[in-house]
Amino acid sequence: MSVDISVKIGGEAGQGIQTVGDILARVCLKCGLYLMAINDFESRIRGGHSFFQIRISDKPVNAPNHGINLLLALDKKSFDLHEKELVKGGISLMEGVDTPAKKNVIAIPFLELAKESGGKITSNIVAAGACLALLGAPFGVIREVITEGFASKGKDIVEKNLNAANAGYEAAGKISYKFAFKWKVSRPRGILIDGSRAIALGALAADCRFASFYPMSPATGIMAHLASAANEFPLVVEQAEDEISAVNMIIGASFAGARAMTATSGGGFCLMTEGLGLSGITETPIVIVNAQRPGPATGMATRTAQADLLFIINASQDEFPRFVFAPGSPAEAFETTSRAFHLSDKYQVPAIILVDQYLNDSLFIAEKALKAPGKVKRFIVSDNDLKKPAEYKRYALTNSGISPRAIPCNGRAIVMVSGNEHKEDGHSSESAQTRIEMVNKRNAKVVKMLFEINPPETYFPGSKILLAGWGSAKGAIREAVDMLRKDGIDAGCVNFNDLWPFPAAATEKAFLTCEKFYMVEQNSTVQLGRLIKEQTALSYSGAVLKYDGRPFYPVEIADGIKKYMR
């Protein structure tokens, strides 16, 4: 048996779609299934239309599927909008008392059942029960999940929700459904995690001590996770008056010795660009997460995009080294965030992590355990490390370009830092000679920074054609490759996590033997493709681009590539 089923739960914001999705996901997890789920919602709090789409499989899945097998429509609009996405044999489950006219539509009186069991408010739980029953999930696991999930709210609430789930389960239990499959209780395949949470955990694992931010979708979740964990850690999460303040606060905190980060989206990042440069010229480590959404300006606040790459790489006036990363999954986001802190600290440069709404708000299974290190290595010197602390120079010229970094008021070493061009001691300078030395010193770091950069990840590297992408599109691209190969096309792919300093040699190697390569990006001007052209001897042959604010479906990519094959 091979399971690959997508369930879409649609309704208004505020109808409890998330809860239904969460229950489904956790039941799957406890049954040893793989899954991934996307969240689609509008820039409003109540009403409108949103959905949660979960893909359940017995093999790893890392992208959403286009066709859906089960549509749980919590309102009429959801049915109207998504009915056409049902695959053959798929069915729609809706609120209703009468038997519907269409034969692939099943009506269940969720509300009535809820009233009878757990109360009006539990009608979404009734629906969850019904969904799971259709799919053939065992009620015992549902019971476990609900009991755990509502435990903090008290026994009574647990009971009500169990009743509601049961009512739904019973109501749908006898309906035969083409895509029902055999479930078994089994060890979870890993942990269930979205990008936001992964980044927050990565920051904790890197001993982040201070985070300052100004709320902005889709970055806020990261900070909410950090804030909720903060009380357990030597960590302060500060909401600033604006993004300018946020970035300057973290520079101040880092200068004073705390690892520090911020998270924002494009508009907020704009406001941080001057601060980014301050981090650059003062060589103060900071980590910035830029969670992309469609723009420019306010654009589409709750949608996804990959269109800030060239901006991020070139942001702020003049030039200075920086790291830019774009993880392809929550597990990578965890790793990358920790690494960003480490490398930013080690090289005294800003590190920027590019994620997006899709990655931040989607649930994935991380199979490999996320591990916190036993110790966190810092790169700060104190008097004991210095021959003559009283003569300490913050910007001492060195071969590597890295000067020993002391923190203020921590001994006899006096730390002087300036956002003006400065001498070795940190005082401002008008000298041409000093200017050249300092530019060269900062640029010199790139040599070693490049050694830290991971090559792009390859999948069927020897293939005739290669697809290339970055960040969150990885899962969809890899699945598209599988599809193309199934159709007899010798395709592979190359996915970039580490983007700057650009791994030019590794990139040339990755594309060495292919005949052609095609970019797959969520923007309209092929940003990574252009970067590869700038940085290597290579040119892409075409591109599959999507910029409607929704994540890639693998089939869209495969179809896009096939067009080039003709």
Added chain:
Amino acid sequence: MSVDISVKIGGEAGQGIQTVGDILARVCLKCGLYLMAINDFESRIRGGHSFFQIRISDKPVNAPNHGINLLLALDKKSFDLHEKELVKGGISLMEGVDTPAKKNVIAIPFLELAKESGGKITSNIVAAGACLALLGAPFGVIREVITEGFASKGKDIVEKNLNAANAGYEAAGKISYKFAFKWKVSRPRGILIDGSRAIALGALAADCRFASFYPMSPATGIMAHLASAANEFPLVVEQAEDEISAVNMIIGASFAGARAMTATSGGGFCLMTEGLGLSGITETPIVIVNAQRPGPATGMATRTAQADLLFIINASQDEFPRFVFAPGSPAEAFETTSRAFHLSDKYQVPAIILVDQYLNDSLFIAEKALKAPGKVKRFIVSDNDLKKPAEYKRYALTNSGISPRAIPCNGRAIVMVSGNEHKEDGHSSESAQTRIEMVNKRNAKVVKMLFEINPPETYFPGSKILLAGWGSAKGAIREAVDMLRKDGIDAGCVNFNDLWPFPAAATEKAFLTCEKFYMVEQNSTVQLGRLIKEQTALSYSGAVLKYDGRPFYPVEIADGIKKYMR
């Protein structure tokens, strides 16, 4: 006879160096000479060290010269710092009573002479007189220049300054000087103008009605010129509380129907990037001048650089069309500014003009008259132009991507504009389809915008090797070409004024027949070179880079290129 003489006037800020320079420049102008002059100063108001370096020639000169023929040292420091730059036969003129030990140093008691003639404060005028006498300038012209220059301050002041000039002139009159030459009164070769003023005049010639800015070197001069002219025009110049306000104010003014601009430097531009995107997505025309200086962050406030190109082209999240220009002289700055307003208005996109401290603060002769148009064409519709004003849609889909632009409260057409992704009528939208249409609509403009882009300017285009640069480096690059050719190297150059949308075809054509081309830029990472690589099939073979905050001397470029020839 061939004249090519450089005079450097050095001293403390506040010593009146500018006035001396100005007199020299105007005397040269009235004698039909060519000239160019640079201003070098520190980020302070009094004291320190600054200089004005004027190059005088009987042929057009468009870059400073490395060697100097006459050093007027208003203080000891100036002498110590610059003595070594003197060419053979060059002399230093200094304050002093005794005959100096060194034979190429001449001491004149400027202060004493000033006290006896025009008063203490006129000692710089005494020095100016002495300089001009050494060079052989006719006193009659000096008299004219001083009389005109001080006229607004009253007869008495004019008299005093004339006496001072005369005292200096007499004191140095008998000294024989190798570089003295024959002066004759003649028609000026053109007008004397710096980049700041040229941009301000270009804005006036484009009927700019509103300018808002926050002071920042080296952009402030542009606004000071505009402000001083404002009373004659329907123009308001507003000092904003910060750069964010400045850019949003001009968007508001432009939306309401006024052509509007701002000017800033890198740090301020950072703060404007979000507003730039707002202009992009709302298709509201604005003109931004970014006057470059070394960075990042505060960097070197009064120095020059060309290191913001890639930032400017990619600034703001997501993608939208924009124009980016980089004029190579004040005359081009005038033209380009006017054109920027016109094109921004026509295509409803932001236009950015990249200049720098060197261009803004240096004096050049513009030989061709600067001309204001008889009429300024606008691209605004009103009810009369619309079939059904009541059904007006600000973002109506069109083939060109340009929608008719009406202004608010100007008839029955209701104008609705949103920085969210929007429908044709301007209301926000969550639709994937609308998003695609609007991205495509905006991007569609690029096709026609490209037709507006001038190809890079070539000089000895058929040459074996070509130098390539952008913006203000043009004069120095062209002179370097002359030097190389004199040395038997078959060199030419390609200078970019119009940078975005990038003129890829014209660029490929320009480099078609050369064997190799070399970039000449004032940054450390070859920004234009990388852009050419990204946008064309071409790669540069090397680069001459300068990033010490000082402008290029042609000889540095020629020497840099020669290194590649070996």
Added chain:
Amino acid sequence: MVSIKDYDSDIENTWCPGCGNFGILAAMKDALAAQGIPPEKILIISGIGQAAKTPHYLKCNLFHALHGRALPLATGAKIANHELTILVNSGDGDCYGEGGNHFMHAVRRNIDLTVLVHDNKVYGLTKGQASPTSDEGMITKIQSDGVLSETFNPLSVALALGAGFVARGFSGKAEHLSKIIQEGIKHKGFSLVDILQPCVSFNNINTFDWYRKRVYALSEEGYIPNDFNKAMDLSKMWGDKIPIGILYQKEKPSYTDKIKKLKESTLISGEYSQKKVQNAIHSL
């Protein structure tokens, strides 16, 4: 004559049912109709937030701009064409958080805008973080130990900045609010109307009920808003009794009044003159 219906927009409203914003919307339509300003003659500028969606929900010329930046954008529009009647819809986060600097300097300019701040004491659109006006101690997902900063008092600050029209409205009293908005429109200069606006989704402290028990209209007590010190005292009143109405009003020249050349004509209707530009070029 204009009627309230003329302002109806057919755009779907995305506010939560029961939101305090509806009262403000109603008051705006009422005020505009009462002042006889037809939809094509009003310009409404907003930032980003729930409050900032308002202009879409009534028929008007509109610019829905950036978070925090409505005031400078409106200032530019007003200077370009000072005959425009401009309202600004902003939120407490938009106007006093992200846009705080513009708020201060717009007051100093006394630029003739009527600024309606939908003050729900929370960031609504981004789901419930504290705003500058949130009560000290208020607990949110981010401020899990409660808000630590002192509550921002927009009225006191506006007064200290020298504002010439400082008022407070309550979205639960749309008629009273409409009157204030009308006075704000008539006032030639910067008019601040901070509006108590319950957010039913994220603020369960400052609810409709909470306010209804506390607010009282200054006008009913015969208060005359011309004394700075009294106004400052009233602005600080927050507890069992919360005054609404105009706290302070003082006529003084607005920004565009002070720009001499605007006496003759608006900037946009000025005349281009080739000759003058040519003169400027040659006045070297």
Added chain:
Amino acid sequence: MVSIKDYDSDIENTWCPGCGNFGILAAMKDALAAQGIPPEKILIISGIGQAAKTPHYLKCNLFHALHGRALPLATGAKIANHELTILVNSGDGDCYGEGGNHFMHAVRRNIDLTVLVHDNKVYGLTKGQASPTSDEGMITKIQSDGVLSETFNPLSVALALGAGFVARGFSGKAEHLSKIIQEGIKHKGFSLVDILQPCVSFNNINTFDWYRKRVYALSEEGYIPNDFNKAMDLSKMWGDKIPIGILYQKEKPSYTDKIKKLKESTLISGEYSQKKVQNAIHSL
């Protein structure tokens, strides 16, 4: 014991001869020495401007940051290590213009910084444009018809924002100023010291002489700075008599006092715990 000489820096001073900044520099050294804070134990953070050059001219740990952004940077440093004694040198443009929003919110946080605003009522470093505190009507190269905005009153605004330490100094009275700075350092919370600082190059209205004729020390009159209304009245006094000294002082918990976990240790001296992170990872 620390002596004033210990703070000497061998960096060339780039201020104009006669500039009011020299008095402030002297007062700072005096205050630090009097408080016995050695150079290696003081951190001075500044924005950009003439004022912001100050930390280079005395021996200290320093961060010369961005124009307008000294306060958030200092806030981050203070939260990271609340044992730091932090002074901020800022200008009227830096603190009330570009940095206006941070000023408002730093006051609201009551973050324990001593903020010295060198208020020369002009943009010095950029050569004489009007600043927020420039007198209405002041003529400059840019404001050729005179400043049109109302003069920003930092003391009134700070009071309205709830500041717990609001003072005014005069750079011509370095001794008096030193005392204020010392009180500011001792005050646990946000301390604003707005300093009347003549700019001899660009402000020929508010000169040393002009001030000397007008300033009087509040302390000499036995003024007790504990009454908000009196302080507000004093803050608005500007003319023949200009009060200097502490206008208002009120002790209340500072921002870092309110963050519970900082009671135990500074953030930077906290302990990393692998176990806790691992717990967080598994608390799903």
